[in-house]
Amino acid sequence: MIQDLHAHTYYSFDSSDSVEKVIETAILGGVGLLGISDHNYGVGYGRADLCYGRGPSLDADYGKTLLRYYDHVKASAARYRNRIKVLCGLEISTRLSRDAYALPTAQDVSLFDYCLIEGLDEENSFLKGDIFAFAKRCGCPAGIAHTDLFGFLARRGEEPARFFRRLAEENIFWEINVNFDSLHSFRTHGYVTEFFQNKKQQEIVRNAGVKLSVGFDSHIAREYKPDRVKTANKLLRDMGIRLAFDGIE
Numbered sequence: 001m002i003q004d005l006h007a008h009t010y011y012s013f014d015s016s017d018s019v020e021k022v023i024e025t026a027i028l029g030g031v032g033l034l035g036i037s038d039h040n041y042g043v044g045y046g047r048a049d050l051c052y053g054r055g056p057s058l059d060a061d062y063g064k065t066l067l068r069y070y071d072h073v074k075a076s077a078a079r080y081r082n083r084i085k086v087l088c089g090l091e092i093s094t095r096l097s098r099d100a101y102a103l104p105t106a107q108d109v110s111l112f113d114y115c116l117i118e119g120l121d122e123e124n125s126f127l128k129g130d131i132f133a134f135a136k137r138c139g140c141p142a143g144i145a146h147t148d149l150f151g152f153l154a155r156r157g158e159e160p161a162r163f164f165r166r167l168a169e170e171n172i173f174w175e176i177n178v179n180f181d182s183l184h185s186f187r188t189h190g191y192v193t194e195f196f197q198n199k200k201q202q203e204i205v206r207n208a209g210v211k212l213s214v215g216f217d218s219h220i221a222r223e224y225k226p227d228r229v230k231t232a233n234k235l236l237r238d239m240g241i242r243l244a245f246d247g248i249e
């Protein structure tokens with residue numbers, strides 16, 4: 001089953017697509033497992049189509065807005081269940097510079113099917129390079145979004161094989177982000193290109209038993225490129241690498 005675990009809707013500030021539009025685009029593209037993963041700050045503070053240009057509504061009831069998003073995605077998942085499997089995820093920013101957008105410390109996110117954690121390798125991330133405690137705190141399966149993990153580990157002098165084994169043990173997956181759209185200036189991720197060429201990296205990931213996910217990180221449904229998603233799914237499977245949520249029906 002072709003998977004894409006990274007997609008945005010109007011619950012994120014930087015997308016204006018409806019949940020239904022994103023699901024139908026994935027169905028047309030031949031995706032069998034779609035994860036909707038809106039930004040925690042967009043979900044928590046207000047939909048882009050309602051407050052775009054006005055910034056987040058900081059007086060919103062964060063817990064309620066998360067539930068509103070969750071219920072909408074789950075209702076859509078049920079509606080489309082004969083054509084596609086839809087998961088409800090949450091992309092969580094760990095950047096301090098976007099303090100106002102941070103996930104409230106006590107906010108429960110364990111009901112989500114998974115979360116994508118972004119900013120691990122960034123200097124202003126409150127993770128300070130430690131993914132493990134925060135992934136546990138989320139209480140749902142967690143993945144590391146669009147991060148050059150091999151580069152990150154090299155800079156820290158950490159041994160990749162050990163790190164990836166620990167990811168596998170703690171059931172944290174790593175995202176292969178295949179985005180290519182105008183929002184990201186038609187840039188591809190260098191770490192993904194490198195990974196697909198680097199047999200040693202592939203071997204480390206395979207031997208560790210860590211799961212990878214594929215994500216287009218769509219913010220504009222009309223610019224969705226399912227072929228990039230399909231190719232990445234196939235390349236990873238041909239390498240004998242397991243994908244996140246493989247086996248889910």
Ligand SMILES: [Zn+2]
Nearest residue numbers: 006008091217
């Ligand atoms: Zn994203």
